[in-house]
Amino acid sequence: MTDGRIAVFFDRDGTLIEDVGYLRTPDEVRLIPGAAEAIRMLNDRQILTCVISNQSGVARGLLTEADLVLIHDRLQRTLGAVGAHLDRIYYCPHHPTEGRPPYNIDCACRKPRTGMLQRAASELPIALEKSFVIGDKTLDIEVAKAAGTRSILVLTGYGRSSVDECRRAGIVPGLIAPTVLEAVMFIMQHLEGELDHHV
DSSP states (O other): OTTSBOEEEEOSBTTTBOOOSSOOSGGGOOBOTTHHHHHHHHHHTTOEEEEEEEOTTTTTTSSOHHHHHHHHHHHHHHHHTTTOOOSEEEEEOOOSSSSOTTTOSOOSSSTTSOHHHHHHHHHTTBOGGGOEEEESSHHHHHHHHHHTOEEEEESTTTHHHHHHHHHHHTOOOSEEESSHHHHHHHHHHHHHHHHHHHO
């Protein structure tokens, strides 16, 4: 959808907040340093900010969707305390082979499939080809490629092992950045360059 707005899609665990395995309670939410500043920079430029997160812990019975509501409320309130906010939080509670009904299904929303991005593109709306995905896993780079967005791999969370995994699989991130803050700083510089080019 070329008429839509630019968005930045963030993986959640290992990209915006510390990856603690299967995060189950709001008290476990810990922002990665620089994450709130990164989101606030995008908010200030009116660039949409969305989380896209696989949360198969729901399928596995480790937490419920109601628990996720509380976790994401804590995330938004933590960001709000420093003047930042996420426009949408999308998650996939499914797993194709493990867990319990109705969540143990082969769905279209589990990354690296593009269901969460497509939903965002229709709801907000968003121009995916002008947008970015930032994440710490190979599947974040894969979903970006599948959806036609640009990709940035961060070295927090599983990022360092994902660099090797991408290399072995022949998957090339658009950029590798130390943290989400550096990733967003690059995006801001890139977009300034695009604006300058069109003046």
